[in-house]
Amino acid sequence: MIADTLTSPVILFFVLGFVAAALKSDLTIPEAFAKAMSIYLMAAIGLKGGVEVSKSGITPEIMVAAAAGLALSFLLPVLAFALLRGIGKLSKVDAGAVAAHYGSVSVVTFVTAIELLTGEGLSPAGYMVAVLALMETPAIITGLMLARRGESAEGERNTTPWHEVLTNASVMLLVGSFVIGAIAGSDGFASVKPLFDTGFRGVLCLFLLDMGLIAARRLMQSRKMTLRLVFLAILLPLVNGTIGTIVGTVIGLDIASAAALGILAASASYIAVPAAMRLALPQADPGIYLSMSLGVSFPFNIIFGISIFAALAQALG
Amino acid sequence: MIADTLTSPVILFFVLGFVAAALKSDLTIPEAFAKAMSIYLMAAIGLKGGVEVSKSGITPEIMVAAAAGLALSFLLPVLAFALLRGIGKLSKVDAGAVAAHYGSVSVVTFVTAIELLTGEGLSPAGYMVAVLALMETPAIITGLMLARRGESAEGERNTTPWHEVLTNASVMLLVGSFVIGAIAGSDGFASVKPLFDTGFRGVLCLFLLDMGLIAARRLMQSRKMTLRLVFLAILLPLVNGTIGTIVGTVIGLDIASAAALGILAASASYIAVPAAMRLALPQADPGIYLSMSLGVSFPFNIIFGISIFAALAQALG
Amino acid sequence: MIADTLTSPVILFFVLGFVAAALKSDLTIPEAFAKAMSIYLMAAIGLKGGVEVSKSGITPEIMVAAAAGLALSFLLPVLAFALLRGIGKLSKVDAGAVAAHYGSVSVVTFVTAIELLTGEGLSPAGYMVAVLALMETPAIITGLMLARRGESAEGERNTTPWHEVLTNASVMLLVGSFVIGAIAGSDGFASVKPLFDTGFRGVLCLFLLDMGLIAARRLMQSRKMTLRLVFLAILLPLVNGTIGTIVGTVIGLDIASAAALGILAASASYIAVPAAMRLALPQADPGIYLSMSLGVSFPFNIIFGISIFAALAQALG
Amino acid sequence: MVQTVPRKRIEILVDTPLVPRIVGKLKAVDISGWSLIHVDSGGGRAGEWQHDDVTGASAKTIVLAIASDTNTARLIDAIAPLLDSYGMLLTVGDVQVVRGERF
Amino acid sequence: MVQTVPRKRIEILVDTPLVPRIVGKLKAVDISGWSLIHVDSGGGRAGEWQHDDVTGASAKTIVLAIASDTNTARLIDAIAPLLDSYGMLLTVGDVQVVRGERF
Amino acid sequence: MVQTVPRKRIEILVDTPLVPRIVGKLKAVDISGWSLIHVDSGGGRAGEWQHDDVTGASAKTIVLAIASDTNTARLIDAIAPLLDSYGMLLTVGDVQVVRGERF
Ligand SMILES: Nc1ncnc2c1ncn2[C@@H]1O[C@H](COP(=O)(O)O)[C@@H](O)[C@H]1O
Ligand SMILES: Nc1ncnc2c1ncn2[C@@H]1O[C@H](COP(=O)(O)O)[C@@H](O)[C@H]1O
Ligand SMILES: Nc1ncnc2c1ncn2[C@@H]1O[C@H](COP(=O)(O)O)[C@@H](O)[C@H]1O
Ligand code: NA
Numbered sequence A, B, C: 001m002i003a004d005t006l007t008s009p010v011i012l013f014f015v016l017g018f019v020a021a022a023l024k025s026d027l028t029i030p031e032a033f034a035k036a037m038s039i040y041l042m043a044a045i046g047l048k049g050g051v052e053v054s055k056s057g058i059t060p061e062i063m064v065a066a067a068a069g070l071a072l073s074f075l076l077p078v079l080a081f082a083l084l085r086g087i088g089k090l091s092k093v094d095a096g097a098v099a100a101h102y103g104s105v106s107v108v109t110f111v112t113a114i115e116l117l118t119g120e121g122l123s124p125a126g127y128m129v130a131v132l133a134l135m136e137t138p139a140i141i142t143g144l145m146l147a148r149r150g151e152s153a154e155g156e157r158n159t160t161p162w163h164e165v166l167t168n169a170s171v172m173l174l175v176g177s178f179v180i181g182a183i184a185g186s187d188g189f190a191s192v193k194p195l196f197d198t199g200f201r202g203v204l205c206l207f208l209l210d211m212g213l214i215a216a217r218r219l220m221q222s223r224k225m226t227l228r229l230v231f232l233a234i235l236l237p238l239v240n241g242t243i244g245t246i247v248g249t250v251i252g253l254d255i256a257s258a259a260a261l262g263i264l265a266a267s268a269s270y271i272a273v274p275a276a277m278r279l280a281l282p283q284a285d286p287g288i289y290l291s292m293s294l295g296v297s298f299p300f301n302i303i304f305g306i307s308i309f310a311a312l313a314q315a316l317g
Numbered sequence D, E, F: 001m002v003q004t005v006p007r008k009r010i011e012i013l014v015d016t017p018l019v020p021r022i023v024g025k026l027k028a029v030d031i032s033g034w035s036l037i038h039v040d041s042g043g044g045r046a047g048e049w050q051h052d053d054v055t056g057a058s059a060k061t062i063v064l065a066i067a068s069d070t071n072t073a074r075l076i077d078a079i080a081p082l083l084d085s086y087g088m089l090l091t092v093g094d095v096q097v098v099r100g101e102r103f
């Protein structure tokens, strides 16, 4: 699959962005356009997932996958925290913040995986979109608990921003369009399919062009990355993704969905979690968690991770 | 029809936006993206209307519909003004400003109505786009006259911003693309149809998502809405829409076009008229007219009004 | 062809924009939307060109066309410089800056030409996209040399911004998506074709609407345009375009590609070159070069130039 | 050291639709230039607003102008009557301008 | 000439996600209004940032508020403890405000 | 009350393509940080411009920097020779900075 991946326009546009930024080109994607594309992508996968679930109904399999996703998001940060403290030499606060990112998920990594897997004839189940939405937030709670363990409540105590976390934009949009897809069903979806289905892969190309630019700029502008942290930003996706793929296989998901769960586990948040950390742990250094998740793990997952966990799921399944 | 309406993705996305804003989610649509979508929607309906008229030519029916639209836009503010003074207890200036909004029209309400009506097999005539454009401005003149009646010209007299009103963006764009559609005809339109026709409904979904967010935020942030004003913001669409539908039926429009005229009459401007009022009546309170038209009447028309006037047109027709 | 051109939606939208700005309408296209469209257009033509070349392979014909494009871009500024000094009465610095614009190319003029020519059954070869990319920068070097000839290096010497010029956004994007198209080939392109092919012409309409607005505003707000300069801004495209078309015919290009080379030669840059001039020749007056290329030559080429060089290529071919 | 001259830095926060009127006033009192600064959102006694709420009518912009004392005084006199109905906010600060003779 | 009053012009450069917290502090000390100015990018000891890098978490915004001396002093006291962990930059300048009684 | 220190608030309005050059000058004189403020449009003797006119070459940006008196003087000396050809506008005002020792 890796050969197919590397000649897919989706991935090639990501590489183009990365190279352009590395050459210090002035190519940039306007912020509003990038946000528009990400809103489009989330609405589209939400709708498609909902439409599929409207056909199957809510099955026990869905409940099990949801529970597995929640459990992974809650627990993966614990292992990550240990590695970040031990190998990464990070402070408790920074390690907790980073761990939260790796327990949570990246929507774009998931969307890219769906496209690439589907291109290989491996379509993950529609309900995986719901699992994606469920996995966004639990890791934040675990990460904050780890960061604050043993901390005495002195000064202005920063409380967990429950409200911001639970109503964050991507959760609202994913869950909302999932529900809309489920209500509208195939018939209702038909009328909006030309926009949300036909154009999807092309938009993903342009969005990954931007992500390539951003990932490379983040890497180059960062002053906080040590070799240890780069190593961890590759190790953590490998470890988490392997755990996720195994869990997916064990609970009986089909091969494609098990691979998707692996990729969700491997992926690291770079929108919802950083925003929450800025509010709840302002003393944690954004230079560390953003550089790791956006600058290293995101490119790694897009280019290698997806193929790796697809292969693993096939080997196990 | 109301049941179909409420399970249409178009309306469900509006509801999603409304709910997200009510929950104080940080979901927002970038301004540039929203403007891009509204430019797209106006160009698309203008083109489609023009192409249809290129087939039929300019018929007496079109002239009658245009005259009816002009008359409604000129006269509806008079009734609205009386109600706003009497029931709403508004000052003359505020009542005039609000009346202008209700005499004018909302492009998005019209576009949504076209989509929903067409989904029910009720396609309004293509020339209704021209009627829409004609109805945008006359109400501004009436509203300003009502607001200024008996006012002595003291201090810096704010003159009617004729130029701004006549060349406002949506009039230019609607009329311009209508003319382009009429010149290009079906053949010329064919080459741009994939963009302007196929994607239309999907874009409308995302645009209404934004409108839901905006309407709810407007309602929540407003400090000017009294119960009386909320009541009027529902009464005025009902009254104006009923008048519009009756007029449409009486002058002999087909059922779908009569319903569309009703919806135009019921809808209230929230772009062109507020901008004109800010210039011509700066002392009128934007908190009132924007909250009424955008916060209450817009959602009411989208969710209920369209179905109501469709039913009325069918009952009368 | 000129009659077809003038009733094509693509051109009519340009005219609409021009008229709206001339009437001082407040119609504007958000900057982010315009940039998004230009990124889309460049990615789309790059991809399509690359896919075509992936079929033909790199032929001697391509090498010859590339060499001709490079030579034109290097040499056309010399003639332009003479005319700008002689007829235009410009200072050496201003004449050099303007000459660089006319030696370089305008991507949008090229894209519009491709659409209009293809509509007439005259499809230029796919590799012309590569020629376009090659022609962007050499003119900058010639222009700077002309502007600085005999200049003593006093004060803060402004060096040629090599890096900015070679990695400028449009070169990166055109070359990058050309390469992606060549790697992905027809099969890889199929999956992204709905976005990059089907919607192309419609997007071009909206983009030219914006270009019409911008060209007219530039003309109206400029305080630097003399009649001589307006005259030159029409003469230079005619001269350069004629040279380009003849060269294309002489080196054996098919009629459509010879016309395309003529249009490339006729077109003037208004993005890459102005940015480079601002850096390398800050004392040159942007009011002159932008008003000439964007305010006069661009509209002239879109409305007349394309048809003229198509007719010339047919007459010669 | 390079010579600087004292000038006024005028900031006018105003409804975006009214900006052309303010620019007209600036020109009328011979202030030679202005720049419009993008304001994303804000709040005050009349509630909150965001730039991105489709209806441009509630957006606000900052008109920034550097001017001499005399022109500043003339501008204030010209604009003051409009302050209430237009809901403007007008502040004037002191700055040093390099090569500022042209303002 | 029109009457002006002296006020403080407070500028707080802060991470965009933290803006609601700062606005909360402004309200808490009775400052009646604020405006958010759009910052495109910047750089400092922690490296550079751009507004357009998908993750809103690294964007910054300027909170602008005009306030009386008293309220300004109260705000500074309220915000100072946060300055380090929030990575803020707080400046206060003097301005004259026309019809400024309401601030 | 919290301690404040006096600093200079430098505002440089400059063509967007030239911003990297200005930032280079800031770094050269040891000014530790800067922020770029978004300017939508403007007008002056050379006519008017809008940010949204495809050719980035006519857009302008404000470079904002807080600096000590010494660094400010060095910056002015470094930038002054460019003012004319670059069409820049450079203003310097006084502000109080909270926890400003690092500037
Ligand atoms: N003290 C202030 N400082 C900065 N901006 C203000 C201030 N007061 C009001 N504003 C701005 O002016 C707008 C209108 O204020 P108001 O008329 O009080 O609602 C607000 O939404 C803010 O954008
Ligand atoms: N007095 C001023 N105050 C604020 N901005 C100015 C002033 N003069 C010029 N500008 C800005 O600088 C740009 C170029 O000015 P000019 O060189 O006079 O055309 C204008 O378009 C404005 O954006
Ligand atoms: N001296 C300064 N003047 C203006 N903005 C600054 C200054 N120092 C820092 N900033 C802004 O604050 C951000 C964070 O600064 P720092 O914590 O030094 O990395 C920078 O990216 C700039 O946007
Ligand atoms: Na994860």
Ligand code: NA
Residues within 6 Å of the ligand: B101, B102, B103, B104, B105, B106, B240, B264, B265, B266, B267, B268, B269
């Ligand atoms: Na109406």
Ligand code: NA
Residues within 6 Å of the ligand: C101, C102, C103, C104, C105, C106, C240, C264, C265, C266, C267, C268, C269
């Ligand atoms: Na050329």
